[in-house]
């Protein structure tokens with residue numbers, strides 16, 4: 001027998017469910033990725049802001065410290081100048097005093113390493129006393145800005161001039177000077193302190209401001225006094241139009257801003273501070289690029305790690321999605337296979353209880369049905385009847401017409417048996433060979449005999465030619481038996497035996513007839 005297995009396609013509901021699980025997983029991975037990227041961006045932005053803020057705080061603190069340094073330096077020197085002016089004005093032109101003054105100047109310069117020289121010039125600009133000694137007597141400073149300023153201004157305050165090359169050493173110096181007056185208030189000369197800018201340079205070099213950072217000391221007129229990185233050409237440069245000076249002019253004595261330098265085009269975070277008592281201001285700057293170097297490297301590192309993590313997440317997610325898809329597919333195939341198997345099992349079970357030739361219940365099913373009905377009849381105390389039928393002279397039929405024809409004959413008889421015993425609870429079975437059984441639950445002997453008689457006549461009526469039989473057509477003999485199991489206290493086998501004995505009696509008494517196992521026999 002060929003069994004055709006058909007696999008049912010997965011239902012659309014399952015497909016939708018599968019898609020929704022995969023979609024949810026996809027959405028989850030996407031959300032995790034986006035959250036990850038947002039956290040990374042947020043963290044990066046925070047670090048960026050913190051780094052800039054940190055740099056601003058550092059430059060601001062440094063500007064304050066350097067302004068204080070300049071303040072203290074200039075202040076200390078100015079104090080010396082104040083004393084010097086006082087000493088000179090009170091002891092003018094006393095040669096003995098001049099010697100003492102020279103020594104005093106040399107001692108002060110020795111006390112203050114930041115000082116390059118201390119000197120006093122008369123109203124013609126000629127040196128009259130200085131820390132260098134006699135050689136300096138030839139020096140004439142009448143053309144210097146500080147000399148002209150004091151000659152033309154009665155202001156007694158300190159004057160900080162633009163950087164100049166020292167006429168003693170040729171080095172760049174920053175000059176701090178005060179006016180000296182005669183007793184009548186007329187101009188008597190200038191007391192001058194020269195600061196070698198190398199001192200400021202060395203001091204500024206000691207700070208860690210990176211490769212591209214800068215420190216500058218400017219006067220209020222925008223003239224560059226000292227700058228790190230040092231460039232000889234920049235000393236004394238007018239920076240009035242520079243962005244830092246312009247920002248200072250607009251925003252007051254203290255400030256921090258990001259500006260691209262007009263000198264080297266480097267973008268820097270600038271903090272500047274004006275000195276409290278002198279017309280100078282200091283600016284400190286860190287290169288934006290250098291400030292953000294660590295941040296940039298960290299961001300690149302984080303981004304790389306995050307990219308790897310996200311890639312792994314996606315690989316894992318896609319792998320999971322594929323696994324789920326495979327599992328869903330396998331499950332739907334399994335379900336389909338199980339359904340098919342159940343269906344086939346049902347068919348096989350039916351086939352296992354069916355007679356292959358006639359399609360009637362087979363012997364196994366008959367035995368099971370007999371036990372079942374027998375038990376029920378016992379419970380309900382109802383009668384159970386059995387008809388055993390046998391084709392008359394069937395051996396002769398086979399001999400005459402051949403075995404295949406005999407099969408056809410059995411099929412026709414089976415069909416007739418089925419239609420002739422039409423009650424729903426009746427079971428027609430092929431008992432074996434050319435012998436049949438009809439189980440009639442609820443039927444008593446009379447009913448069973450009636451059914452058997454009806455069947456016998458029906459088979460005779462289909463008139464299957466059987467030359468060797470009496471009447472020339474196929475006939476059957478039947479034996480009927482009926483029990484009420486409870487009362488009789490017998491077994492199913494007893495019912496079969498009783499029906500079989502009645503059948504034997506029918507055969508013995510001439511065939512083509514029905515016999516009952518009890519006294520109520522009837523002849524066809």
Ligand SMILES: Nc1nc2c(ncn2[C@@H]2O[C@H](COP(=O)(O)OP(=O)(O)OP(=O)(O)O)[C@@H](O)[C@H]2O)c(=O)[nH]1
Nearest residue numbers: 390391392393394395396398403404406407433434
């Ligand atoms: N064609 C065919 N013959 C079968 C089948 N089963 C049993 N037979 C034959 O049925 C015949 C039964 O012969 P017997 O038992 O001698 O009985 P009978 O010839 O019918 O004689 P009585 O029963 O005494 O009337 C045997 O020849 C079996 O080979 C079947 O499935 N197909």
